[in-house]
Amino acid sequence: MTRHRGRGIASVNYPIGMNLGGDPSQALVHSNPSGKFTVALSSIDLGQGMKSVTRQICAETLGVPVEDVYVDTADSDTGPHCMGSFASRGTHRVGNAVMAAAREARGVMMEAAAEELEVNAADLETDGRGNIHVKGAPHRSISTKDVAIAAQFKQGKTISGRGIFLVPLSDVDPETGEMSPATCYAHACLVAEVEVDDETGEVDMVRMDSAYELGRALNPRLVEQQLVGGAWMGVSHALYETPEPYYPEPVHGPRDFVEYLMPGPGDICPHDIAVLERPAPDGPFGAKGPGEMCANPVLPAVANAIFNAVGVRIDDLPITPEKVLRAIRAQGGARPQPRR
Amino acid sequence: MAKTALQFQHNGHEVAIFVDGGTNLLVALRELIGDMTPKFGCGQGGCGTCSVLIDGELHLSCLTLAETVAGRSVETLDGIKDGPNLHPLQRAFADSFAAQCGYCTPGMLMAAKALLDRNPQPSRAEVVEAISGNICRCTGYEPIINAVLAAASGGRARA
Numbered sequence: 001m002t003r004h005r006g007r008g009i010a011s012v013n014y015p016i017g018m019n020l021g022g023d024p025s026q027a028l029v030h031s032n033p034s035g036k037f038t039v040a041l042s043s044i045d046l047g048q049g050m051k052s053v054t055r056q057i058c059a060e061t062l063g064v065p066v067e068d069v070y071v072d073t074a075d076s077d078t079g080p081h082c083m084g085s086f087a088s089r090g091t092h093r094v095g096n097a098v099m100a101a102a103r104e105a106r107g108v109m110m111e112a113a114a115e116e117l118e119v120n121a122a123d124l125e126t127d128g129r130g131n132i133h134v135k136g137a138p139h140r141s142i143s144t145k146d147v148a149i150a151a152q153f154k155q156g157k158t159i160s161g162r163g164i165f166l167v168p169l170s171d172v173d174p175e176t177g178e179m180s181p182a183t184c185y186a187h188a189c190l191v192a193e194v195e196v197d198d199e200t201g202e203v204d205m206v207r208m209d210s211a212y213e214l215g216r217a218l219n220p221r222l223v224e225q226q227l228v229g230g231a232w233m234g235v236s237h238a239l240y241e242t243p244e245p246y247y248p249e250p251v252h253g254p255r256d257f258v259e260y261l262m263p264g265p266g267d268i269c270p271h272d273i274a275v276l277e278r279p280a281p282d283g284p285f286g287a288k289g290p291g292e293m294c295a296n297p298v299l300p301a302v303a304n305a306i307f308n309a310v311g312v313r314i315d316d317l318p319i320t321p322e323k324v325l326r327a328i329r330a331q332g333g334a335r336p337q338p339r340r
Numbered sequence: 341m342a343k344t345a346l347q348f349q350h351n352g353h354e355v356a357i358f359v360d361g362g363t364n365l366l367v368a369l370r371e372l373i374g375d376m377t378p379k380f381g382c383g384q385g386g387c388g389t390c391s392v393l394i395d396g397e398l399h400l401s402c403l404t405l406a407e408t409v410a411g412r413s414v415e416t417l418d419g420i421k422d423g424p425n426l427h428p429l430q431r432a433f434a435d436s437f438a439a440q441c442g443y444c445t446p447g448m449l450m451a452a453k454a455l456l457d458r459n460p461q462p463s464r465a466e467v468v469e470a471i472s473g474n475i476c477r478c479t480g481y482e483p484i485i486n487a488v489l490a491a492a493s494g495g496r497a498r499a
Contacts, residue, residue: 229480
């Protein structure tokens with residue numbers, strides 16, 4: 001029995017969002033008389049952090065502290081329409097919609113403040129700490145709370161904004177088959193190092209090194225947590241998760257987490273990640289979105305690493321010990337490939 | 341079937357309930373006591389999100405017959421914070437981004453607490469071993485392991 005080391009690489013171009021019906025999302029922003037703002041969305045935060053990111057985008061656009069913004073999500077009865085949380089579209093599509101809504105709300109807020117301060121709205125700026133003042137004259141100032149109260153009770157204005165982000169639908173050119181399915185792409189490259197046991201067919205992860213280019217990372221800690229966790233979902237798809245050996249008869253398939261395998265805490269390995277920021281022209285503050293891309297390059301990189309380790313090319317997921325062993329037997333033993 | 345009277349300590353408070361024979365501790369905690377912190381994941385000991393401490397030892401509440409805790413002390417996630425102050429492990433989980441969807445978090449915290457209660461300065465390997473019965477789909481475990489180690493060293497710094 002020998003354990004063979006192998007290294008594999010994969011790169012991906014990942015489209016942000018999709019091209020069905022233009023892939024729109026909407027957002028509504030309004031202020032309460034307390035001077036706090038509410039963002040209404042029907043988009044869903046599954047734990048990936050969209051509530052945090054849309055909150056940051058709204059606060060930054062309005063020019064108010066992030067603590068003054070509350071994001072209300074996930075009710076399609078009361079929230080404006082959203083296509084959903086998938087296709088790595090949340091930050092880009094929903095973020096752009098929130099930005100548009102916040103921009104409109106900011107316009108009304110500045111008009112209301114101008115009326116209170118008896119100046120031109122164009123001469124006003126926000127300080128990001130909850131105040132609006134005359135440019136170059138910080139003492140000519142009013143708090144966003146007082147503006148909200150004046151708008152609500154005196155001026156009869158709604159400090160609110162509507163936003164939608166819609167990518168024009170791209171049709172297929174009948175002559176060339178050409179189309180433009182996405183307006184921006186994120187990129188990733190990942191190197192996986194594995195150890196393959198030629199007696200049991202088991203594959204252990206040794207280490208991963210990756211680089212992700214995802215526009216601007218609006219919240220670097222959230223980006224990091226998605227990249228770390230998402231890579232392991234990729235490993236899980238590459239090596240573990242399957243309804244086999246019962247497929248295609250689902251009645252006898254795995255019913256629970258005892259039979260449907262996923263990596264445990266003992267299966268993980270070091271993963272070194274580099275985040276490259278190249279702001280996207282049509283992204284909110286340049287953001288694209290890590291999303292699904294954090295899992296995608298892992299699968300081909302692991303498959304390539306297994307080929308490098310024992311010389312078997314497995315193109316059927318997950319790469320279970322049984323498949324590795326059968327392939328090694330079929331070629332008459334492990335054939336380690338040169339390491340580059 | 342006749343119900344049985346059952347008394348035990350729940351997070352330091354004496355509780356008394358009537359249970360059907362065969363009721364498991366997870367159902368008793370959630371449906372009869374109203375403590376929703378232990379989660380139902382798989383119902384057969386495969387995921388660890390229902391983990392609780394019984395007399396200080398880690399147990400899967402979905403596989404524990406409620407009647408077996410009579411007279412004993414059951415501790416759940418609901419009991420680990422001190423009033424408004426988070427437990428050092430909870431603080432460390434928040435600071436380390438150790439939760440995304442959060443469904444595994446109650447079990448992870450209880451498994452980590454069981455470890456730190458008996459071994460306040462664990463090695464990384466001991467942390468991995470301690471949470472090896474718990475599955476997490478989102479985080480890749482790394483932030484969870486780091487959070488437990490941070491909570492352990494934080495406790496040491498205070499001592």
